[in-house]
Amino acid sequence: MGRKYFGTDGVRGRVGKAPITPDFVMRLGYAAGATLVARDAMPAGERPAVLIGKDTRISGYMLEASLEAGFAAAGVDVMLCGPMPTPAVAYLTRALRLQAGVVISASHNPFDDNGIKFFSAQGTKLPDAVELDIEGRLEQPMICMESARLGKARRVDDAAGRYIEFCKSTFPNDLDLRGLKIVVDSAHGAAYHVAPNVFHELGAEIVGVGDTPNGLNINHEVGATSPEALRRKVLETGADCGIALDGDGDRLVMSDAAGNLYVGDQLLYVIARHRTRSQKLAGVAGTLMSNLGFEHALGRLGIALGRAKVGDRYVLEMMQDRSWILGGENSGHIICLDRHSTGDGIIAALQVLAALRAGGETLTQACADLQLYPQKLINVRMPVGFDWAADDGIKAATKAAEVTLDGAGRVLLRPSGTEPVLRVMVEGEDGGQVTLQAEAIAGAVRAAFEA
Numbered sequence: 001m002g003r004k005y006f007g008t009d010g011v012r013g014r015v016g017k018a019p020i021t022p023d024f025v026m027r028l029g030y031a032a033g034a035t036l037v038a039r040d041a042m043p044a045g046e047r048p049a050v051l052i053g054k055d056t057r058i059s060g061y062m063l064e065a066s067l068e069a070g071f072a073a074a075g076v077d078v079m080l081c082g083p084m085p086t087p088a089v090a091y092l093t094r095a096l097r098l099q100a101g102v103v104i105s106a107s108h109n110p111f112d113d114n115g116i117k118f119f120s121a122q123g124t125k126l127p128d129a130v131e132l133d134i135e136g137r138l139e140q141p142m143i144c145m146e147s148a149r150l151g152k153a154r155r156v157d158d159a160a161g162r163y164i165e166f167c168k169s170t171f172p173n174d175l176d177l178r179g180l181k182i183v184v185d186s187a188h189g190a191a192y193h194v195a196p197n198v199f200h201e202l203g204a205e206i207v208g209v210g211d212t213p214n215g216l217n218i219n220h221e222v223g224a225t226s227p228e229a230l231r232r233k234v235l236e237t238g239a240d241c242g243i244a245l246d247g248d249g250d251r252l253v254m255s256d257a258a259g260n261l262y263v264g265d266q267l268l269y270v271i272a273r274h275r276t277r278s279q280k281l282a283g284v285a286g287t288l289m290s291n292l293g294f295e296h297a298l299g300r301l302g303i304a305l306g307r308a309k310v311g312d313r314y315v316l317e318m319m320q321d322r323s324w325i326l327g328g329e330n331s332g333h334i335i336c337l338d339r340h341s342t343g344d345g346i347i348a349a350l351q352v353l354a355a356l357r358a359g360g361e362t363l364t365q366a367c368a369d370l371q372l373y374p375q376k377l378i379n380v381r382m383p384v385g386f387d388w389a390a391d392d393g394i395k396a397a398t399k400a401a402e403v404t405l406d407g408a409g410r411v412l413l414r415p416s417g418t419e420p421v422l423r424v425m426v427e428g429e430d431g432g433q434v435t436l437q438a439e440a441i442a443g444a445v446r447a448a449f450e451a
Contacts, residue, residue, distance in 0.1 A: 005138070006131045008311035008417030010117025012106050015059040020114050022066045028116060029070020029102075031137035033151070035130065036099050037075055047151055049077040051096065053089035053159075054104035055190040055248045058215030059114045063104045067116070072151035073144040081159035083213075085190045085249025086117070087344035088163040094123035094341065095162065105190065105248040108225045109419070111218050123341035125313040160194055167198045170339040171350045175357045178203035181239040183255070185209040185230045187223025189247035195346050199243070202350075207237050209244075224251040224332050224345070231259040241353075241363065245345040250312075251332035252345040254352060256363040264330040265294035267352050270366045271336065272326055274355030276301055285318040285327030285335075287311075288412055289377075292427060294330075297370040311417060312343045373409065374431035376438035379421040380445045388413070388422055388445060397444035401426060401437035409434065413441070 005011045005019055011028065013020040019028075036048040052067055054060035060083075068078050076099075081092060086103045093101030101119035109115075118126045144150075182204045186192040192211045200206045209229055210222035222229045224246040234242040234255045242255035254262045262270075265286070272284050283304035286294065295305040306322065308314040312333040319327045319337055328334035334348035356366060388394055394413070401411045409428025416423055422445055426438040 003128070003131060004135055006135065008313060009107065010103075010115050012109070012113065012115030012419075015112055015114050020059075020063070022062055025063050025066040025116060026070040027138055027142055028134070029067040030074045030142045031070075031134045031140075032100070032102070032118065033071040033074025033076035034137050035133050039130075039133075040099050047075055047077050047149075048099040049079060050100045050102055051079045051081060051089055051093050051098050051156070052102045052104065053081045053084040053086075053092075053190070055106075056083050056188060056192065056213035056215060056218050057104075057106070057111050057114055057247075059112075060104050063114060063116070067102060067104070068153055070142075072153065073142065074151070075145040075149045076151045078151060078153040079156050080153060081156045083190045083193070084159055084163065085194060085245075085344075085346070087250050087340060087342050087347070088159070088190075088194065090119045090123035090342045091163060091166055091340065092156070092159060093119050093121065095166075096156075097121075100126075103248065107248045108219055108223070108246040108251060111216050111220070119342070124316060125342070164194055164197050164201065167194075167344075167346050167350065168202060170336075170347050171202060172354050172358070175354055176203040177353065177357070180241070181205045181207065181237065183207045183209055183230055183233045183237065183239045183242035184211075185222055185224075185227075185233070185242065185244040186211045186249075187219050187225075187245055187247050188213040188217045189219065189223065189245065189249060191245050191249035191346065195243070195245060195249070198346055198350070207233060207239055209233050218247045223247060224253040227253045227255070227261050230255050231261060235259045243349045246332070249345050250343045252334060252348045253332055254349065254363065258364075260364065262363050262367065264328050264332045264334060265291045265372065266363075266367050266370060267332075267348065268326065268328045268334050269294060269297055269370050270355050270363070271334070271348070271351045272298065272303060273301060273366065274358065275326065276303070281324070281326065283322060283324050285315045285322070285324055287315060287329050288414070289330050289425060291330060291372045291375060292410065293370060293372040300369065310414060316342070373427050373429060374434045375425060375427045376435045378424045378438050378442040379416070380424060380442050381421050382445065382449055384420050386449050388415070388448065391444075391448040393444045393448050394441065397441045401441055404433060404437055411437070411441070
């Protein structure tokens with residue numbers, strides 16, 4: 001059975017259009033709550049409880065109220081923590097011993113998108129089986145519990161402070177960030193009141209970017225998906241480095257003092273390289289999009305690269321299956337399972353900084369043995385349900401690209417799990433040829449559904 005509403009990262013879409021409407025989100029809260037009630041045997045007189053956090057989108061107020069109503073109708077208590085990074089909700093769910101966590105966010109998308117994603121009691125993404133259970137209950141009538149069994153709601157006033165201390169605890173006790181000037185770009189998102197404090201309390205001088213959310217400016221020309229703002233501020237202020245998060249705080253891009261940007265594969269390499277000095281790493285989990293240069297550099301350290309399906313949930317599944325502690329995506333999702341149960345931009349940045357401080361290195365020096373292959377990624381918007389894999393023109397363009405690369409590169413086509421686009425990626429040693437082949441395939445995709 002396929003999933004109708006859940007993508008690779010929860011339920012997501014344009015606000016006001018199905019499924020991101022108040023009535024659907026209320027039913028989603030009810031269905032999730034009913035699933036919890038059925039799956040969790042609570043002691044007599046007690047109800048399951050969930051934590052709801054959100055990013056800074058204006059639609060978060062509306063969707064938060066809808067979710068709260070749905071959970072309460074199902075007999076589930078709700079704890080509200082307001083704007084908090086997605087990984088903070090995962091941590092707090094586990095720390096408060098709750099049955100589930102819910103985040104209202106569309107991550108790196110524009111402000112007029114939003115979404116709902118869930119965490120288990122262990123602070124991990126819900127298994128597919130649980131999401132299917134929730135989807136099944138969405139097809140059933142919503143039946144409100146009797147008044148005596150309705151859920152209650154209350155606010156968690158110290159959520160930010162708890163999470164700040166947790167993040168700091170993942171940084172070595174014998175190191176600090178004194179003497180560093182760091183630009184922190186919070187993308188006008190959920191980490192705006194958390195991330196700067198974490199790095200400041202470890203001793204760094206902080207220059208803030210993207211820290212004045214107004215409900216409409218999340219991810220707008222700032223953050224991990226628009227890192228030029230970070231680069232400019234680092235150069236303008238003479239900072240030692242820069243850290244950019246996305247709207248919900250689980251992606252990371254960094255900059256060195258010269259304004260050079262470092263993405264997921266590079267940052268994960270820095271962490272893995274440092275860890276090999278104190279422990280043996282059998283492997284690191286990446287994705288189909290992980291760079292070939294990253295794979296080769298890990299190989300020189302004696303570390304295997306596993307390629308999971310794109311999506312941090314699948315990276316995490318591979319890590320758990322193989323008992324690996326490090327994994328991530330080139331987009332900046334980095335998971336350090338010996339530090340947290342999910343990808344966390346702040347904690348990943350702390351692990352990179354710890355590696356640099358311990359080794360007395362810059363990002364440039366730490367990445368000296370990693371040469372990334374040129375990659376070209378083109379997102380082609382396509383109609384929902386378009387069967388791109390069966391189109392002869394797309395097949396021919398893909399085959400031609402593979403022949404041209406002649407074994408010295410890769411071609412990957414995959415539909416996005418969060419938006420109606422086909423992602424066309426070509427990678428190889430010759431950057432010019434990579435771009436030409438990617439554009440040729442993208443053109444074939446457009447021609448296929450525009451004909």
